[in-house]
Amino acid sequence: xxxxxxxxxxxxxxxxxxxxxxxxxxxxxxxxxxxxxxxxxxxxxxxxxxxxxxxxxxxxxxxxxxxxxxxxxxxxxxxxxxxxxxxxxxxxxxxxxxxxxxxxxxxxxxxxxxxxxxxxxxxxxxxxxxxxxxxxxxxxxxxxxxxxxxxxxxxxxxxxxxxxxxxxxxxxxxxxxxxxxxxxxxxxxxxxxxxxxxxxxxxxxxxxxxxxxxxxxxxxxxxxxxxxxxxxxxxxxxxxxxxxxxxxxxxxxxxxxxxxxxxxxxxxxxxxxxxxxxxxxxxxxxxxxxxxxxxxxxxxxxxxxxxx
Numbered sequence: 154x155x156x157x158x159x160x161x162x163x164x165x166x167x168x169x170x171x172x173x174x175x176x177x178x179x180x181x182x183x184x185x186x187x188x189x190x191x192x193x194x195x196x197x198x199x200x201x202x203x204x205x206x207x208x209x210x211x212x213x214x215x216x217x218x219x220x221x222x223x224x225x226x227x228x229x230x231x232x233x234x235x236x237x238x239x240x241x242x243x244x245x246x247x248x249x250x251x252x253x254x255x256x257x258x259x260x261x262x263x264x265x266x267x268x269x270x271x272x273x274x275x276x277x278x279x280x281x282x283x284x285x286x287x288x289x290x291x292x293x294x295x296x297x298x299x300x301x302x303x304x305x306x307x308x309x310x311x312x313x314x315x316x317x318x319x320x321x322x323x324x325x326x327x328x329x330x331x332x333x334x335x336x337x338x339x340x341x342x343x344x345x346x347x348x349x350x351x352x353x354x355x356x357x358x359x360x361x362x363x364x365x366x367x368x369x370x371x372x373x374x375x376x377x378x379x380x381x382x383x384x385x386x387x388x389x390x391x392x393x394x395x396x397x398x399x400x401x402x403x404x405x406x407x408x409x410x411x412x413x414x415x416x417x418x419x420x421x422x423x424x425x426x427x428x429x430x431x432x433x434x435x436x437x438x439x440x441x442x443x444x445x446x447x448x449x450x451x452x453x454x455x456x457x458x459x460x461x
Contacts, residue, residue, distance in 0.1 A: 227276075248274060339413055340433060341440045344422060347432040357431050362386060364431045365399065371438055372405035399423045399430070406434055410441060 202208075210227075251274050258266040347354045357364040366382035377385075389398040403419040406412075422430040 248278070338411055340437055342433055342436045344426070344429050344433050347429045350432065350436065353435065354428070354432055357435075358428050361428065361431060364435050365402070368406060368431065368434050368438065369402050371443055372402050372409060396420065396423045396427065399427060403430060403434060406438075410437060410443070412437070 251270050255267060255270045255274070258270060342349075347357075353364070360379075362379045362383040365386065366377045366379045369377045369382060369385075385398065386395055389395040397420070400416070400419045400423045403423065404414075404416060407414050407419070422433075
């Protein structure tokens with residue numbers, strides 16, 4: 154037991170001695186490489202110049218009063234260093250760093266370094282002034298263009314309204330609904346004005362599925378037959394939410410036709426008199442000349458005979 158410990162100690166001691174002999178060799182090798190590189194640098198006779206962009210940047214920094222082009226170049230360079238900051242914030246960050254470096258240089262009595270830093274601080278302040286002047290001039294020109302654009306927009310809207318008032322919609326043309334207009338319009342007929350169309354009122358009262366199917370076809374932009382409408386109304390009536398379903402269809406129709414109103418108005422209209430609401434909706438569709446999608450007709454192929 155004791156001899157095994159002694160042997161392990163000797164083996165570890167030999168390994169330590171080997172590492173100690175290797176360390177000076179590594180130091181000598183690194184020193185030799187350093188001397189070789191230093192000699193290469195000293196023997197280098199090539200002339201090194203800055204790239205064109207770096208040279209322009211150096212000229213812009215050396216100018217005590219940078220021009221607009223120098224400010225744009227400085228802005229481009231800072232945008233690469235500070236991609237998530239505005240130009241004013243990036244200049245402020247650089248100014249704070251330069252102020253700290255200036256204090257260190259003044260404390261270490263490094264006059265030349267302090268002069269260079271003071272010049273850089275003046276460059277950042279001048280660039281900040283040029284940037285503010287550039288933004289002010291741009292905002293003025295942009296406001297003028299925006300005002301002229303608003304006048305042009307008002308003129309085009311007036312011309313469009315004139316054309317809309319004088320044009321007559323074709324009965325065979327499927328109207329593409331204007332959803333982008335900001336001017337909300339009122340219903341052309343009143344909710345209790347259903348008696349002015351007695352035939353439509355009676356038809357809706359005795360067969361509401363027919364009128365509702367045509368309204369739903371326009372609101373959903375998808376053809377719905379009377380049978381489908383009857384099934385939908387029956388299913389929602391079983392869960393006591395038929396009024397909510399017809400209210401949602403009225404809301405969709407209002408958005409398509411750009412009619413004033415709200416969810417509460419739609420719900421109360423169908424809750425108090427669903428028949429009057431359906432008549433009002435369908436009359437609005439007819440007055441505006443809107444047509445829903447037509448049912449797709451499928452024709453069977455003609456009879457063919459095989460000749461032997």
